[in-house]
Amino acid sequence: MAIENTDLERRVLAHERILRALIRHIAEEQPNILTRLKQTFGQGHNVGEHEQDYTSTQQYGDQFIRAIESAIARQADID
Numbered sequence: 001m002a003i004e005n006t007d008l009e010r011r012v013l014a015h016e017r018i019l020r021a022l023i024r025h026i027a028e029e030q031p032n033i034l035t036r037l038k039q040t041f042g043q044g045h046n047v048g049e050h051e052q053d054y055t056s057t058q059q060y061g062d063q064f065i066r067a068i069e070s071a072i073a074r075q076a077d078i079d
Helices: 003-029 033-040 057-078
Strands: none
Touching: 003 033, 003 057, 033 057
8 A cells, every 4th residue: 555545544544533532522512413413414315326345425424423422332331
């Protein structure tokens, strides 16, 4: 993999970690934020969705929100 690709991947992963942490902190004060995010990334037809190995923006958004919900649930189990 080219250096540029690995650098980009690390940057994207860093941004994802920051966003997850921010959303978890917001969810502590505004529990409905996850519902609002789910509504924002609602179902729709995406070009290419029937192609092999295609992952839509919706699917990535759902995975992202589920990961945050899991992190919140794990933290609640600890507290």
